[in-house]
Amino acid sequence: MDKYVVDAMVRNRLDILNRITSLFIVKNLPVLTVTFTATENNMAVINLICLCPDEFIMKRIMNQANNFVDISEIYYTKAFNPKK
Numbered sequence: 001m002d003k004y005v006v007d008a009m010v011r012n013r014l015d016i017l018n019r020i021t022s023l024f025i026v027k028n029l030p031v032l033t034v035t036f037t038a039t040e041n042n043m044a045v046i047n048l049i050c051l052c053p054d055e056f057i058m059k060r061i062m063n064q065a066n067n068f069v070d071i072s073e074i075y076y077t078k079a080f081n082p083k084k
Contacts, residue, residue: 001051003032003079004058011070012044019068023061024050043072049079 010016017036024031035047052058058076065074 001053002055003081004050004052004076005079006046006048006050006062006074006076008046008048008065008074009072010044010046011072012038012042013070016044016068016070017046020046020048020065020071020074023064024048027057027061029057 006020008020010020014036017034021031021034030051032049032051033047035045037045037047039045055078062074062076065071
């Protein structure tokens with residue numbers, strides 16, 4: 001499994017954090033770390049590191065998350081793995 005870093009700009013509400021993490025839990029993907037940082041203008045940044053076997057699954061999760069009204073921006077990057 002590869003490591004992915006997900007960054008999202010959302011409204012400053014904790015239920016959005018629950019909705020994003022539940023996308024990974026439903027697909028049985030482990031979430032390693034989650035960071036929720038409040039910013040100005042009633043917004044927040046969510047940083048999440050997870051393991052995923054396939055980039056296609058990550059794209060599907062990002063498409064589902066883009067349908068949430070409270071998310072203004074979400075994207076992912078593949079984390080660097082020096083052991084491979």
